[in-house]
Amino acid sequence: MNIIVCVKQVQDPETPASQFRVDEAAKKVIPPPGIPPTVNQYDANAIEAAVQLKEQHGGRITVISLGKDTARDAIKQALSMGCDAGLLIDDPAFEDADAYQTANVLAAAIKSVGDYDLILCGRQASDWDQAQVPQGLAELLGIPSVTPVAGIEVTGTTLRVKRLIEDGYEVLEVPMPALLAVSNEANQPRYPTLKGIMAAARAKVDVKSAADLGVNAVGRKVQLLRLYVPKVESQIEWITGETPEEQAANLARRLREERVI
Amino acid sequence: MASGVLVYADHREGSVLAGTKEALGAARRLADQIGGPVSAALIGNGVAGLAQELIQSGADTVYVADAPALDKYTNATYLPALDAIVSQADPAVVLFSKSLVTLDLAPRFAFRRGVGLANDVIDLKVENGQVIASRPVYGGSAMAEVLPEGTPQMFTIRGKTQEPLTPDPSRQGNVVPVSVTVSEGPVKVIDQQKERASGPKLQDATRIVSGGRGIGEAKENWRQLEELAEVLGGAVGASRAAVDAGWVPTHMQIGLTGTTVSPDLYIAVAISGAVQHMAGCSGAKTIVAINKDPEAAIFKQARFGVEGDWKKIIPALTKELKAMM
Ligand SMILES: Cc1cc2nc3c(=O)[nH]c(=O)nc-3n(C[C@H](O)[C@H](O)[C@H](O)COP(=O)(O)OP(=O)(O)OC[C@H]3O[C@@H](n4cnc5c(N)ncnc54)[C@H](O)[C@@H]3O)c2cc1C
Numbered sequence: 001m002n003i004i005v006c007v008k009q010v011q012d013p014e015t016p017a018s019q020f021r022v023d024e025a026a027k028k029v030i031p032p033p034g035i036p037p038t039v040n041q042y043d044a045n046a047i048e049a050a051v052q053l054k055e056q057h058g059g060r061i062t063v064i065s066l067g068k069d070t071a072r073d074a075i076k077q078a079l080s081m082g083c084d085a086g087l088l089i090d091d092p093a094f095e096d097a098d099a100y101q102t103a104n105v106l107a108a109a110i111k112s113v114g115d116y117d118l119i120l121c122g123r124q125a126s127d128w129d130q131a132q133v134p135q136g137l138a139e140l141l142g143i144p145s146v147t148p149v150a151g152i153e154v155t156g157t158t159l160r161v162k163r164l165i166e167d168g169y170e171v172l173e174v175p176m177p178a179l180l181a182v183s184n185e186a187n188q189p190r191y192p193t194l195k196g197i198m199a200a201a202r203a204k205v206d207v208k209s210a211a212d213l214g215v216n217a218v219g220r221k222v223q224l225l226r227l228y229v230p231k232v233e234s235q236i237e238w239i240t241g242e243t244p245e246e247q248a249a250n251l252a253r254r255l256r257e258e259r260v261i
Numbered sequence: 262m263a264s265g266v267l268v269y270a271d272h273r274e275g276s277v278l279a280g281t282k283e284a285l286g287a288a289r290r291l292a293d294q295i296g297g298p299v300s301a302a303l304i305g306n307g308v309a310g311l312a313q314e315l316i317q318s319g320a321d322t323v324y325v326a327d328a329p330a331l332d333k334y335t336n337a338t339y340l341p342a343l344d345a346i347v348s349q350a351d352p353a354v355v356l357f358s359k360s361l362v363t364l365d366l367a368p369r370f371a372f373r374r375g376v377g378l379a380n381d382v383i384d385l386k387v388e389n390g391q392v393i394a395s396r397p398v399y400g401g402s403a404m405a406e407v408l409p410e411g412t413p414q415m416f417t418i419r420g421k422t423q424e425p426l427t428p429d430p431s432r433q434g435n436v437v438p439v440s441v442t443v444s445e446g447p448v449k450v451i452d453q454q455k456e457r458a459s460g461p462k463l464q465d466a467t468r469i470v471s472g473g474r475g476i477g478e479a480k481e482n483w484r485q486l487e488e489l490a491e492v493l494g495g496a497v498g499a500s501r502a503a504v505d506a507g508w509v510p511t512h513m514q515i516g517l518t519g520t521t522v523s524p525d526l527y528i529a530v531a532i533s534g535a536v537q538h539m540a541g542c543s544g545a546k547t548i549v550a551i552n553k554d555p556e557a558a559i560f561k562q563a564r565f566g567v568e569g570d571w572k573k574i575i576p577a578l579t580k581e582l583k584a585m586m
């Protein structure tokens with residue numbers, strides 16, 4: 001099985017509010033000093049799903065990322081978890097790419113890699129929370145797609161996919177090649193082994209520009225007009241008491257006084 | 262020329278989702294500014310009966326694609342149906358309400374049309390005849406104002422952010438059947454598993470007690486939250502940490518990638534208040550936070566804060582409220 005995993009490096013989603021800053025004039029987020037970027041969490045789930053499928057059915061996993069030079073670390077992490085090859089598309093013209101531009105570049109990169117049976121993405125990147133690239137990519141490539149995915153099994157040339165629905169999940173039969181956007185319910189990403197980390201350190205990551213892939217900087221489809229940090233005014237009233245029972249009684253009383261209950 | 266606003270009518274088991282009615286409310290307000298009709302795209306099998314409800318909620322015209330092959334949602338079968346409706350209605354704007362269906366459908370459709378889409382928006386406004394949306398980014402740490410380009414402009418709206426209209430049974434509208442030839446798509450739905458427990462649904466509950474990582478694995482601990490919720494006549498929700506740990510099912514998750522709720526009362530128990538969690542509950546009228554860490558971010562957004570161990574506070578609170586209500 002040939003699997004492609006699309007991995008994005010993002011600012012750590014647990015960056016504390018006190019350290020989260022934007023440059024309003026440039027409409028950019030300022031990377032918080034001392035907090036390294038990470039692999040998008042859902043992409044770690046996609047990597048894990050790919051490695052599990054490889055363990056069961058054999059095959060080869062290629063990791064693709066569009067990002068800055070630092071995104072090499074994200075690719076190396078995927079390699080250390082068991083992926084086989086990495087391709088970084090590093091091109092300043094795509095630094096602030098929207099979903100449309102990103103999907104276009106990734107589609108070209110995927111075509112350059114060759115035959116594939118399955119493309120795995122995360123369901124959403126935790127920086128711009130677009131939740132569009134996977135479905136867009138599938139549309140550009142003209143293959144079936146499913147999101148959000150909570151489980152994958154392979155029988156022959158068909159996938160059995162667990163898709164989340166509001167009350168539970170449904171099971172879909174999907175022919176390959178297909179694209180699945182993986183959610184955190186699918187698995188618990190493994191920690192890389194020491195052997196994996198050493199192999200990844202030695203592995204070479206291919207680097208290409210968009211021009212190498214024959215993609216020019218196609219226009220954005222979504223214009224960013226303004227970026228700011230919303231103000232949250234704290235209006236907390238602390239409920240005190242000598243004992244937890246007293247705190248509970250005071251809370252109940254205040255809720256009644258304010259007609260909340 | 263393209264005009265008006267089309268709403269994708271999302272439905273489950275023969276009912277129009279509340280989010281669709283909210284989107285119709287938003288569509289009405291946008292159409293008042295940009296001109297043109299409000300229409301709805303109703304796709305499914307045996308769903309034509311829902312058209313009246315959509316008209317009562319604000320649609321002037323309901324385009325219906327009704328066919329056996331559209332019985333179960335898959336993007337492969339719904340995309341051509343929606344495409345046919347959008348071609349016929351020729352709207353300037355298409356609105357979806359955020360759900361696990363539209364999350365799958367809307368981006369693929371925007372790419373099929375080659376137009377811009379803004380997902381998970383919480384506010385819409387009109388400037389120079391074009392719609393601009395506000396959407397939280399970085400989990401909610403920042404807010405972006407965006408303009409999707411192309412015609413139609415497309416948006417997915419976060420639940421509970423837009424007012425529905427008051428349903429008006431006397432409203433008149435047109436129902437237009439749209440014939441689409443849909444063959445069975447490549448993707449087949451072969452099974453469906455429901456995991457929902459009894460009790461009020463989270464998105465409808467007016468009072469919610471929500472538990473986080475600090476609640477722990479023990480069933481008895483969650484039982485205590487249920488007991489408090491029962492006294493309040495509400496429902497129990499959870500943070501993703503609790504869902505990821507496998508303590509509670511996914512449908513209980515509140516937040517950016519879970520359910521959006523806006524109850525009168527939201528009691529967050531042992532939840533730290535990460536932006537991605539608050540994305541799902543910051544619309545609550547009154548937030549009560551119970552946490553042993555006074556520095557927890559949840560206290561910045563709560564109206565009432567109780568610093569302490571939930572294990573001691575919750576039983577006492579349940580007892581207190583039982584006596585009171
Ligand atoms: C893209 C993305 C999407 C996400 N979507 C969601 C989402 O939809 N919903 C969601 O919830 N999260 C979501 N998250 C995860 C989110 O970032 C946080 O990791 C998560 O909300 C943390 O859950 P928590 O508050 O229960 O756990 P923690 O952050 O670990 O907090 C536990 C809290 O419990 C308190 N505590 C412990 N013991 C006690 C006790 N005995 N008494 C009182 N207090 C106690 C602690 O002080 C602490 O504040 C998402 C993350 C990403 C990156």
Ligand SMILES: Nc1ncnc2c1ncn2[C@@H]1O[C@H](COP(=O)(O)O)[C@@H](O)[C@H]1O
Pocket residue numbers: 006007008009040042043046064065066067099102106120121122123124125126128129130131132133134
């Ligand atoms: N720059 C990128 N490089 C590689 N994969 C990406 C990139 N952007 C998005 N993706 C993939 O698309 C998913 C959803 O991203 P988004 O649509 O931006 O929320 C991510 O989880 C990745 O799998």
